[in-house]
Amino acid sequence: MNGSAEKLAQALAAIAGEANTSGDPHEIGKYAIHGVTPKALVRPANAEEIAEILRMCAAEKLGVVTRGAGTKIGMGGSPERYDVALVTTRLEQVHGYDPGDLTLSVEAGAHMADVSKLLGEHGQFLPLSVPYQKRATIGGTVASGVDSPLRQGYGSARDFLLGAEFVTGDGTRAKSGGRVVKNVAGYDLHKLFIGSLGTLGVLTKINFKTFPVAEADGGFLASFREETGAIDFVRRIAQSAVAPATLEILSPAMAALLGGQTDLGGMGMDSEGWRAASAGWAVIAGFGGSKKVLRRFETDLGGMASESGAAQAISLDGGTNRSVAERLREAIPLLLDASPATTVVRASVLPSRMGEIFAASRRSGEKHGIRVAIVARGVGIVYTAFLPETSEEKIFERLAAAASEVVTAAEAAQGFGWIPWCPDGLKRRALIWGSGRPDAALMRKLKLVFDPQAILSPGRFFGGI
């Protein structure tokens, strides 16, 4: 440890205590981002300590990257300055859960799994069925902006985030919104934090609307020889009375990955059944309601699937639906494990234009000789994963080109494209934040308000923020 690092660790320890601070190279090595290692790490106990730490870092212009469990820390660009890893996992209290009002207030470092368990005891849930569910924190889930299959039926975090408390880059504790389900007092600053990758402040407390678990649930799987059939089926569902909670489209490679690696006994169908069902492009819908409603949905979906020319269609019972949903929830980690250099493009387009992204993804995969798997959500979000066999440097150029082509295709389809996950070596070569937009100028102005010294995750975000 050099002198300045030692001094930094001591200063942090003076705020958060020796036991919650480290400058030990071995330990801080685990907090490296894209190969950049911080000088020290600190685990503050509360918002006051965070404010004190940030005031100190702002005065010294030290780069700070906030993290919860670190499951999604690889997203975004490499930090331009990274002196302190600020870990929020000691902020894990539930401050207020009012099941009768369906509202929850929880500290940012609380684990998704613990919160889900608590809500489950009251027959409620938070519609954030996000990847790394077992380890992820609430704060990381919001700050990373990862979405979940449930957005089909429940929207994304911006639709049920009621308010938040946070500490800005100059060490000021502030809040916006509130704890009630309807509220228009003041600016909705908390919405800016969704997907901000820790560039505006450190979330300390987050308030959500919660939802009642449906009386029963079920699912439906239809497979199509061509992607056009799958898209047509999704279009028919959008124009029907069927209201699925989840609606996912899987390319054949994705379906094989999802079902292929593990024993499918728990999914209520054998490998053969899954392979048959997912031989082509698969559409999986999950839904909740009474038994009667589920039967109605199954009947309607059956009719629509055959009108769309499904090769196969099966209903999934509640248990099967839940294990399929669990696996779909973890699609991103599954993809990241499927190749040593997985690169995931996230395209959002109008639902009717998803086919263009599928086609562009396939074209780029073929052109550059890289395997492609796609999972898409019915609302118009397409995750295209490029899965090269190797992580050798020589693949990077082709990989960057392939991923950037899909980003460009999304933009050409009047949508948005960016690359949330890719090997470190690709961060500077590919269009990880897309081609840029003029409104980045407004975002930079906001960034300056929240973090005047630009100490929070510098260089990690959209628009050079």
Add this chain to the structure above:
Amino acid sequence: MLTKEEELRLYEYDGSVETGRPDCVVFPGNKSEVAEIARLVNRYAVPMVGRGAGTGLSGGALAREGGVQVVFSRMNRILAVDYENQRAVVEPGVVNLELSRAVARAGLQYAPDPSSQKSCTIGGNVSENAGGPHTLRYGVTTNHILGLEVVMPDGETYRIGGAAVDAPGYDLVGLFVGSEGTLGLVVEITAKLTRLPESVKTLLAVFETTDDATETVAALTARGITPAACEMMDGWTIRVVESWIHAGLPTDAGAILLIEVDGPKEAAEEQAEAVVETCRAHKAREVRTAKDEREREALWKARKNAFGAVGRVAPDCYVQDGVIPRTRLPETLRRIAEIGKRHGFEVGNIFHAGDGNLHPMLCFDHREPGTFERAMAAASEIIALCVEMGGSITGEHGVGMEKDRLMPLLFSEADLELMKRVRGALNPAGLLNPGKLFPASKSCGEIRAPAMGRGPNELGEGVRGVTQR
């Protein structure tokens, strides 16, 4: 463009009890005219305030410090409807209900439905993040807006968000919706359209006391029943409304709940059964189900025209807007009645019970000395009570001029300072809708601009030039 005293007076009011007279009113015809006006206004450093139909209830669209009032009534075109993807692109002056009417044939609607939906504009709805009875199930304005085109105070135009979801970067659309016209002028809106439900059931539950009704609402929420709408009207309001609208409401009741459930036929039927059962369990003396569209419309007519009916019985009616956790409904309503009594008022209540969004009404005659002050004092106490219960000072009407002084009840100095700095970053000279949202303070430095437009002056001529081309 208007500059005559008697014409300007028409723009001095909105739906609130506040006033603010502009020095000049201009009606741009398209977004480039708006941008040009903004550039002129910026050059001459006078205030500029956007306005839709002027139905706002907190003075958000009033020219508190004078200046140029930009009225969007000419920018009222639905520019595009994408039926397959369920999107509409509209100009800000499009009337809320007009959009729903335009897409109804295709089985779609624009879901947010403020009571003023027959006249209020979508641009105004965006500025205020408007709610409405059906937002209980469908969400408020912000949940339905995907993209905006905004003219910033310096005249620069930006597209934020878009037709697709999840633009990378900060959620600027989330920030702009509900910013009460203080960050930019919205000139184009991309909204989500929602499928009309297959089946709708409208129920009227009659209770002897308001407590029974509010406890029913808490029980419905706790049971996980989410109706499309759940509106409450107390006995006093029922009698006033019925005497005017004749919808067949029970005038001897203590309170009624108007509950609507919708969805696929099976779901609506089951939910309706569950609602009936819950109401009965909480001492409803009667639960009626609207037999047909005509009965349904009659019930909603009573609800949507209630404020108008109340306006007939008293010269002045101050409608409040506060939010509380739904578990605190019974207690809060009791205490609101006490507050009213202490100040010499009977408080009428007609509100979005399912959201915990209260609208206590204080009726008075301002010609009676002292009553206006007493009404304001009672209103302030009611809002402070909402905050004490863990709620908010406004659920859908906005802060505007009405509640700027009440913001410190909810927010610390640091919270407000940060919000002001956000405003300062995007509206640096403070020319756009000045004097709103935040309590006045010395540091604001908002000085009333010199009167303009009443005689020939450079800016007036400039603005006239823009709109006459």
